[in-house]
Amino acid sequence: MERIFYVKTVTCRVWTKARDYISCSLNQKQGPGGLLARPVLTSYYQSEHFKTRPYDPYNVYTSPNEAILCPDSFQSMYTQMLCGLQDRHQVLRVGAVFASGLLRAIRFLQLNWEQLSVDIETGDLNPKITDPSLRECMDKILKPNPELARFVRRECSKENWEGIITRIWPNTKYIDVIVTGAMAQYIPTLDYYSGGLPKACTMYASSECYFGLNLNPMCKPSEVSYTIMPNMAYFEFLPHESNSSKFTLDSSPKLVDLVDVEVGKEYELVITTYAGLCRYRVGDILRVTGFHNSAPQFHFVRRKNVLLSIDSDKTDEAELQKAVENASRHLREFNTSVVEYTSYADTKTIPGHYVIYWELLVKNAANSPTDDVLKQCCLAMEESLNSVYRQGRVADHSIGPLEIRVVKNGTFEELMDYAISRGASINQYKVPRCVNFTPIVELLDSRLVSAHFSPGLPHWNPERRR
Known part of the structure; x- marks a missing residue:
């Protein structure tokens, strides 16, 4: 019998032999005509199709419905994580709708493992879980397990979290997650936390419609x-x-x-x-x-049309992502990777310039990338951008040097929390690759660690335009 471990608050899904761990966004609004507007997954999890679903041995969730449907994201995630840890030997696959959701679940475990281990050891639920139906349900599930608590403390207290997914859930066979398009930049981080497990992209869908299936789900991303x-x-x-x-x-x-x-x-x-x-x-x-x-x-x-633009230049999402990938190669010798990024066209300076916000995963603090290395990353990004951009930098002087701003770890998590507080759906949330909303820019700048500018001009050949 297969269980499913699916965290829907962060859109994380972990398939198990017996049950599934789910967290869900219950974000919905009522329109002027009285009709509810909500994402498709919220609609499904709120429906009787889900609440009264027939028994399926391949889809038995680790988390009870009360945890899945709890409107408080912390309480929902916390109780589902408890259930997922208790059934850790039954987990067969780990996943999320989007890769960012799975990484957010790992981050939640990093921040809360100490209290989770206390709950597991004593069998008493954290007093922060105040939802009456959820507490009643968890009281029936949560039992003292000192051995598991010691294991969680031992694994999560280590500075090195490489392979944490297979360390916590040792029977995991693959990751079920979307890593195409803009999500491809999460692949190195997923490999780090999963120990290189295969990544299966199974379906292509949106809230408007279900589009298609990947008939070869175990292929390379x-x-x-x-x-x-x-x-x-x-x-x-x-x-x-x-x-x-x-x-x-x-x-x-x-x-x-x-x-x-x-x-x-x-x-x-x-x-x-x-x-x-x-x-x-x-x-x-x-x-x-x-x-x-x-x-x-x-x-x-x-x-379509996710662009940065200062003058006549136009940079889309695919081109920006490729530039980030090329620049991040300079970080490999420092065992560092880009966990998250977004961008901003800063037109307050004269001339305006691209600002790229990076959150870095530095695996060895004693060997972190230097200012000179990050400056070379700036230049590498500029070399990767199109000829119109490079003409503006080199010949027209209409674009200033590209800037990389490194922000504190957890900044993009705060960005997601801010978006959710303004009504965004957790289940549908994707990190915006370009931002211009002043509060978001201010939030990013308030978490600034360091700023680095391109030290030179990118190559531009007026005879050959790309």
Whole structure:
């Protein structure tokens, strides 16, 4: 019998032999007409389909419904972590909807393992858990286990957390998590915490519609392609070279039907759903990789129009991520990696310049990267950006030197908490790769550790433009 360990508050899912550990965002709003607006996973977990689900030996959760549905994210996460630790030998797979969610769960364990071990040792629940139904439920589950408490203390008190997932849950076979698109930058950190476990990207979906499946879930993250399921909606595709931002049923760019897409070309996904969305632009850019029978298969490229711009330059999400990846190579000899990043187009300076916020995982504090190394990271990023950007830096002097601002560990967790406090769904949250909202910029700057500027100009050849 397989159990599922799924933390939905941080969108983390850990599959086990007997039960599942789930945490969920119960974020929802009521519109002017009285209808509820909420993410699809919130809708599912609040529904009778979930609450009265029939027994399934492959989907028995480690956490009770009370923990899953608790509206307080701390209480929900805390009790689910307790359940997950108690069933640690039954865990077969660990995962999340997004990679950032799984890392947030690990961070929660880092911050709370001491109190969790006390609860496990004594069998008494933390007084911070105040929800009556949750306390009543956990009183039936939580029993004194001094041996497990000693194990948790021994493993979590170590400075080195490499392989912590397989150390805590030794029977884990793979990680079930989305690591395509912008989530690819989490792969090195996931490898660090999981000891290099395989990463399975199983599905492609959104709150608007379920799109497709990965028929080869154990492939490398870079090779993931999703097969579109044509019975889920009516799918059309807007060739990516089209720059039109608006279209109507009467006047629109040339849309391509599902069966007419061409291998190697990129398209923006357009859907018409059973729920009533008509030619809705999802905002995802997909590249056709092949066909399964007559159904096309797509590689997720990026979200559309996530840009940094100072002058005439335009930097999208994929290009920014590639620049971060190239720059982070300078950190390898220091056993350091970029855990999280976002960016900001600072136009207050003259000329304006790109600001990249980095949160670093330094595995050996005695060998942390120096100021000179981080300056070289700035230059490496600039070398990776497009020719229009580099022309602005070198020839036009319309863009200032790129700046990397290193922030304290946990800063991006605070950023997520801030977004949730303003109504964002935990289950749907993704770290914004570009920010311009003043309170967010102020939050990031308030956690500043150091700032580093590009020490020189990137290469630019006016005869060859990329």
